[in-house]
Amino acid sequence: MYxxxxxxxxxxxxxxxxxxxxxxxxxxxxxxxxxxxxxxLLKNPLLHNQTILMLEPRRLAATNAARWMASLVGEEVGKTxxxxxxxxxxxxxxTRIEVVTEGILSRRLQSDPALAGVGVVIFDEFHExxxxxxxxxxxxxxxxxxxxxxxxxxIMSATLDAAPVAALLGNAPLLTSEGxxxxxxxxxxxxxxxxxxxxxxxxxxxxxxxxxxxxxxVFLPGAGDIRRCQQLLGNHGDGQSPLVCPLYGDLPFDAQExxxxxxxxxxxxxxxxxxxxxxxxxxxxxxIDSGFCRRxxxxxxxxxxxxVTARVSAASAAQRAxxxxxxxxxxxxxxWSEHIQSTLIPFETPEICASDLTWLALELALWGVADxxxxxxxxxxxxxxxxxGRTLLKRLGALDRHGVISEAGRRMAGxxxxxxxxxxxxxxxxxxxxxxACDIAxxxxxxxxxxxxxxxxxxxxxxxxxxxRLEALDEWRKxxxxxxxxDGVDMNACRAADRVSRQLRNILGVKGTIQxxxxxxxxxxxxxAYPDRIARQREPGxxxxxxxxxxxxxxxxxxxxxxTPFIVAVTMEGGERGDGVIHLANALGIDIIxxxxxxxxxxxxxxxxxxxxxxxxxxxxxxLGALVLGSRQITPSTDEMxxxxxxxxxxEQGLALLxxxxxAEQFRSRVCFIARTFPEDGWPDLTPEHLxxxxxxxxxxxxxxxxxxxxxxxxxxxxxxxxxLSWEQQRSLDTQAPTHVVVPSGSRISxxxxxxxxPVLAVKLQEMFGLADTPKIARGRVPVVLHLLSPARRPIxxxxxxxxxxxxxxxxxxxxxxxxxxxHPWPDDPWNAVPxxxxxxxxxxxxx
DNA sequence: CAACGCGC
Numbered sequence: 007m008y009x010x011x012x013x014x015x016x017x018x019x020x021x022x023x024x025x026x027x028x029x030x031x032x033x034x035x036x037x038x039x040x041x042x043x044x045x046x047l048l049k050n051p052l053l054h055n056q057t058i059l060m061l062e063p064r065r066l067a068a069t070n071a072a073r074w075m076a077s078l079v080g081e082e083v084g085k086t087x088x089x090x091x092x093x094x095x096x097x098x099x100x101t102r103i104e105v106v107t108e109g110i111l112s113r114r115l116q117s118d119p120a121l122a123g124v125g126v127v128i129f130d131e132f133h134e135x136x137x138x139x140x141x142x143x144x145x146x147x148x149x150x151x152x153x154x155x156x157x158x159x160x161i162m163s164a165t166l167d168a169a170p171v172a173a174l175l176g177n178a179p180l181l182t183s184e185g186x187x188x189x190x191x192x193x194x195x196x197x198x199x200x201x202x203x204x205x206x207x208x209x210x211x212x213x214x215x216x217x218x219x220x221x222x223x224v225f226l227p228g229a230g231d232i233r234r235c236q237q238l239l240g241n242h243g244d245g246q247s248p249l250v251c252p253l254y255g256d257l258p259f260d261a262q263e264x265x266x267x268x269x270x271x272x273x274x275x276x277x278x279x280x281x282x283x284x285x286x287x288x289x290x291x292x293x294i295d296s297g298f299c300r301r302x303x304x305x306x307x308x309x310x311x312x313x314v315t316a317r318v319s320a321a322s323a324a325q326r327a328x329x330x331x332x333x334x335x336x337x338x339x340x341x342w343s344e345h346i347q348s349t350l351i352p353f354e355t356p357e358i359c360a361s362d363l364t365w366l367a368l369e370l371a372l373w374g375v376a377d378x379x380x381x382x383x384x385x386x387x388x389x390x391x392x393x394x395g396r397t398l399l400k401r402l403g404a405l406d407r408h409g410v411i412s413e414a415g416r417r418m419a420g421x422x423x424x425x426x427x428x429x430x431x432x433x434x435x436x437x438x439x440x441x442x443a444c445d446i447a448x449x450x451x452x453x454x455x456x457x458x459x460x461x462x463x464x465x466x467x468x469x470x471x472x473x474x475r476l477e478a479l480d481e482w483r484k485x486x487x488x489x490x491x492x493d494g495v496d497m498n499a500c501r502a503a504d505r506v507s508r509q510l511r512n513i514l515g516v517k518g519t520i521q522x523x524x525x526x527x528x529x530x531x532x533x534x535a536y537p538d539r540i541a542r543q544r545e546p547g548x549x550x551x552x553x554x555x556x557x558x559x560x561x562x563x564x565x566x567x568x569x570t571p572f573i574v575a576v577t578m579e580g581g582e583r584g585d586g587v588i589h590l591a592n593a594l595g596i597d598i599i600x601x602x603x604x605x606x607x608x609x610x611x612x613x614x615x616x617x618x619x620x621x622x623x624x625x626x627x628x629x630l631g632a633l634v635l636g637s638r639q640i641t642p643s644t645d646e647m648x649x650x651x652x653x654x655x656x657x658e659q660g661l662a663l664l665x666x667x668x669x670a671e672q673f674r675s676r677v678c679f680i681a682r683t684f685p686e687d688g689w690p691d692l693t694p695e696h697l698x699x700x701x702x703x704x705x706x707x708x709x710x711x712x713x714x715x716x717x718x719x720x721x722x723x724x725x726x727x728x729x730x731l732s733w734e735q736q737r738s739l740d741t742q743a744p745t746h747v748v749v750p751s752g753s754r755i756s757x758x759x760x761x762x763x764x765p766v767l768a769v770k771l772q773e774m775f776g777l778a779d780t781p782k783i784a785r786g787r788v789p790v791v792l793h794l795l796s797p798a799r800r801p802i803x804x805x806x807x808x809x810x811x812x813x814x815x816x817x818x819x820x821x822x823x824x825x826x827x828x829x830h831p832w833p834d835d836p837w838n839a840v841p842x843x844x845x846x847x848x849x850x851x852x853x854x
Numbered sequence: 855c856a857a858c859g860c861g862c
Contacts (some may be wrong), residue, residue: 063859091860107860108859108861110860110861114862116862138861227857228856254857255858280858300858301857301858302858313856313857357859458855562855563855
């Protein structure tokens with residue numbers, strides 16, 4: 007075997023593993039760690055014939071690593087070196103090194119927590135930090151500490167961030183190896199990177215074609231940008247222009263092959279992140295990096311994923327640049343500045359920090375941990391996302407109300423699909439729709455078999471996006487790859503879905519042929535997976551829906567659903583704010599909802615104040631979560647009626663809605679005056695603020711029989727207000743805060759208690775002749791404020807000292823007003839004049 | 855107008 011950089015540290019690795027339970031190996035691509043480390047460990051006598059498990063993040067990487075190692079020991083794969091990936095297992099009794107993908111390791115740990123017979127577990131490419139590998143490490147570490155002290159863990163990582171994982175594993179030794187890649191010349195093109203992305207990128211491609219040689223790999227965020235960029239680059243039509251190849255996951259297999267294989271002329275590959283780790287392209291000497299990628303963000307507050315375009319991390323940019331240095335020295339154009347380079351986040355956010363954690367929550371429950379914090383995490387799963395996951399698992403019956411896994415939950419964890427789809431499988435099988443359930447779960451797990459943008463075929467207004475796909479899948483099964491399959495159906499996706507469906511049928515134990523499935527059945531099955539997304543159209547003809555979970559959704563153009571009152575929203579994406587986008591949905595009959603979800607439906611009595619009608623309305627609503635399925639009129643009880651009225655009074659202008667007659671208002675202000683004057687006497691508080699806040703106490707008993715605003719605004723407030731005072735208080739109110747006083751003329755004049763200050767007595771000056779003392783109330787404590795009025799009832803003077811008015815101000819007033827009101831008496835001596843409310847003529851006649 | 859990957 008020729009030497010590789012990793013060989014230098016293999017002896018240290020073996021001796022470190024003898025003394026420690028875990029070792030971290032940090033080695034860049036090309037160091038040879040994937041093949042050399044397992045083979046070196048195999049020679050370690052301390053292994054005692056136990057096996058080595060190595061985890062790879064992708065199936066292709068797993069089979070390649072196993073084949074290469076097998077060839078190095080001069081055997082076929084499946085003897086000393088084997089692999090287990092989904093759908094395929096090549097191991098035997100001789101196998102000592104088993105390369106596995108992530109799901110396989112999770113399942114093996116869950117079924118055999120002690121990993122009997124395994125001596126070492128190697129985590130390759132650990133820096134990718136998938137949810138699976140984070141969980142697998144946490145479980146392995148737990149097994150190592152509780153069940154298998156002699157189990158060894160080896161972490162292999164490409165980046166310079168291996169120190170945290172070494173610390174997590176009890177300060178494991180950290181071994182570093184050189185890589186074997188060529189230098190890459192980085193060129194920052196920030197000045198040319200100011201336009202729209204596809205334009206900027208195609209300009210950079212033209213520049214690179216002039217300045218460099220060799221094939222060019224371009225990183226763009228998504229398929230849309232790739233298509234636009236392809237159009238911009240493809241419009242030359244001469245034989246000299248390079249071959250432009252798009253490369254992304256949704257592309258048919260042969261188109262992906264064209265992008266990867268060497269071409270006879272110069273090639274430009276326009277790729278998503280698929281070329282960053284998953285696929286290697288032959289002949290690349292130049293990389294152009296747009297600096298952006300599309301990333302899935304989970305929003306625990308909506309429970310939905312959202313695709314966002316974001317700047318790549320520095321680690322990702324380094325990985326992309328490294329793709330130019332595999333054959334020899336390379337060149338990488340970066341469409342950003344050195345300044346922006348310094349602001350990039352160092353690493354991509356690990357999946358565990360920003361994903362739907364329903365699956366993780368189920369795995370933890372299956373492992374038997376109630377508290378995630380009891381395991382070792384590089385980044386602990388965020389509490390909000392974990393809680394959202396647990397809530398959903400309870401809704402699906404996988405956890406009991408204490409959060410402990412149920413029998414159904416154990417069964418659900420055995421299916422290689424999201425717990426929602428596992429629930430669909432279990433419920434579907436119970437009702438005899440097992441095979442259709444497997445097809446639906448497979449179609450939703452794998453890539454969409456309908457290519458987008460859609461051309462012809464199954465499109466048209468429909469009441470089921472799923473039934474169209476089930477029929478297309480069936481069609482493909484009947485005719486095979488060579489049959490006449492309508493445009494827009496992806497045969498590779500059909501093959502993948504069929505394979506998954508067959509596996510699910512095996513696990514579920516479904517036998518026999520696939521029976522046809524109606525749109526109605528599809529709706530029911532999907533509702534088992536997405537009970538929280540049963541939705542009702544906001545109004546006829548609208549694309550907007552209210553979901554049972556209380557959130558909103560809008561049907562996208564992508565869905566073929568027509569005008570449908572009730573649906574189940576199947577694939578959904580979170581929006582910036584407000585409504586999410588429903589990509590795929592299925593009609594769901596109201597009678598099916600009533601029958602199958604009877605246990606979740608509740609009748610709720612609603613007695614409310616309807617401000618528009620100005621009356622209490624009472625109905626009973628049939629509710630599924632936030633959805634109102636139907637409603638009926640009811641007769642409210644007295645208590646319900648009263649509390650609805652009270653809330654109505656609060657919602658409207660409050661107290662202003664009530665019938666504040668002069669008498670009621672005066673009564674209220676008299677009590678307030680006395681309460682202010684004698685705070686020690688314990689009078690009730692009748693200020694508007696307090697009355698408004700205590701309607702239920704003082705007004706409620708008087709509301710019986712009242713239903714409408716009109717009745718309410720006629721309600722006499724005096725009885726309830728008086729009801730707040732004791733009998734003694736009512737009596738002393740009449741004496742201490744009288745409604746009227748009798749003035750010298752004999753008139754009974756009403757006292758105005760409205761202001762916050764002392765009460766006001768507004769009286770014509772002539773009626774007060776001869777009186778020296780200002781009238782006093784409140785047991786003589788408060789003199790009223792006199793508003794002395796002209797004969798036209800205009801205020802002349804405000805005073806609380808009548809005596810000094812007569813003596814010093816009256817002569818001036820008389821002089822001024824005598825001419826203006828000649829018919830009224832203006833005596834020189836007010837002390838001895840006859841007080842009167844009449845003119846001179848009348849006072850002569852009636853004054854005696 | 856939908857990145858990528860994985861599963862007894």
